[in-house]
Amino acid sequence: MIKLLDAPTSTGEVSVTMRRSDGAVGYLKGEVLQTMVDARGRNLAAHVDAAVDVLLQEAASRILVLGFGGGAASTLLHQAGASVVSVDRDPCAKPLAELFFRAPPCLEVVVSDAAxxxxRAMAASFDGMFIDFQESSATPEAYLSASFWRAVSRVLKPGCMMVVNLTDWLYEGRDWADFRRALGQGGFDAVALSHEYGDGNRILVSSTLSQSVSELVS
Known part of the structure; x- marks a missing residue:
């Protein structure tokens, strides 16, 4: 890998690298790969494609992305015609996504902690959500907090879908039971879990209504 750039931030170092073999470009936070695109800017993370597909199947038109990273998910959703608001706590995320990952400059990226x-967001202001802000093996505190999931539920319109990227660290780790408990206490009672996509990621799909969503991730 060729390192193209290092950007120290208050929450850890962000790096952009290029793979020698094919020119694929990666966005890393603390050495953890968050986004990978090919030399033409096309997403290479299968779980991101799957999450986007679920939200588009549900015809979500105003989508909140918590964890912008290199902007792959936000870009795909925007290209499909959705109105997207993205959140990332690193101020460098948006300019790096535009410079190295071909994210459109018109994307709205709010610099903020996701929780x-x-x-503070307006109730029922989104009809879809993608959550992907685990940056290390440590589970984000928000993921284990019922109050965070209640806030997520409040921001979503009733019955709309939320998709969470689950890393192997969480799914196979000691916090899995606590995560599931917090999710349930936050009001998400219908859950489907995908297979592993070959990059250590699965997607969890949930809604605030008691309805089957298993067909979305089969």
């Missing part, structure tokens, strides 16, 4: 954003 703080949903706590």
């Amino acid at each position: 703080a954003y949903v706590a």
Whole structure:
């Protein structure tokens, strides 16, 4: 890998690298890969494609992305015609996504902690959500907090879908039971879990209504 750039931030170092073999470009936070695109800017993370597909199947038109990273998910949703608001706590995320990952400059990216954003956001202001802000093996505190999931539920319109990227660290780790408990206490009682996509990621799909969503991730 060729390192193209290092950007120190208050929450850890962000790096952009290029793979020698094919020119694929990666966005890393603390050495953890968050986004990978090919030399033409096309997404290479299968779980991101799957999450986007679920939200588009549900005809979500105003979508909140918590964890912008290199902007792959937000870009795909925007290209499909959705109105997207993205949140990332690193101020460098948006300019790096535009410079290296071909994210459109028109994307709205709010610099904020994800939990703080949903706590103050207007109720029922989104009809879809993608959550992907685990940056290390440590589970984000918000993921284990019922109050965070209640805030997420409040921000979503009734019955709309939320998709969470689950890393192997969480799914196979000691916090899995606590995560599931917090999710349930936050009001998400219908859950489907995908297979593993070959990059250590699964997607969890949930809604605030008691309805089957298993067909979305089969």
